[in-house]
Amino acid sequence: MIDETTYTIGDLAREFGITPRAIRFYEDEGLLAPVRAGRNRIYNKRHRTRLGLILRGKRLGLSLAEIGELLGMYDGLRDSAPQLRRLLVVLAERRRALEQQREDIAAVLGEIDILERQCAEQLAENPEGAAAAHAALAARLGEGA
DNA sequence: ATTCTAACA
DNA sequence: TGTTAGAA
Incomplete structure (x- = not known):
């Protein structure tokens, strides 16, 4: 009793919350x-599972190329040792990239901290801001004239 | 109503 | 990938 369940592109799009365009x-x-x-595409359970894995990989931030490499253009040897090792490598790379981003963000947040303090400091010294400073300067220049 | 191909913002 | 035009 083989499972001949099939799906149209619209079925899968709805199920996974994506557009048919993405599937194509x-x-x-x-x-x-x-x-x-x-002309129409017919998907079976295997395709459906595969689409799920593709979206899974996307959530991890993997490129379609990486996902394709991990899944293999063909089916079957999905959990082979080589594939699993490859997955570990890709995941390690992904981890590195995310950690780098985390560092970059921390650096920018640090700069924002500094700038914010400088601004607050300046306001504390001269609450009226540049306009007042300009007015004062103009007044002094007027005295001389 | 749905899906398809092809092309372009 | 989104959008869209025109056909099936």
Whole structure:
């Protein structure tokens, strides 16, 4: 009793909360290979599972190329040792990238801290701001004239 | 109503 | 990827 459950592109799009366009795009990138019923695409459970994995990879921040490499253009040897090792490498790279971003953000937040203090400090010294300073300067220049 | 291809913002 | 035009 083989499971012949099939889905249209619209079915999967709704189920995964994406647009049919995105699904066709993944196909163009070589990540999905649905069967055709004339022109229309027909997806089975295997395709559906695969689409789920693709979106899973996207959530992790992987590129479609990386996802494709991990899933393999073909099915079957998905959990082979080589694939798992490759996944570990990709995940390590991803971790590095995120940690770098975290550092960059921390650096910018630090600069913002400094600038904020300088601004507050300046306001404390001269609450009226540059306008008052200019007025004072103009007054002094007027005295001389 | 849905899906498809192709092309462009 | 989104959008869109025109066809199936």
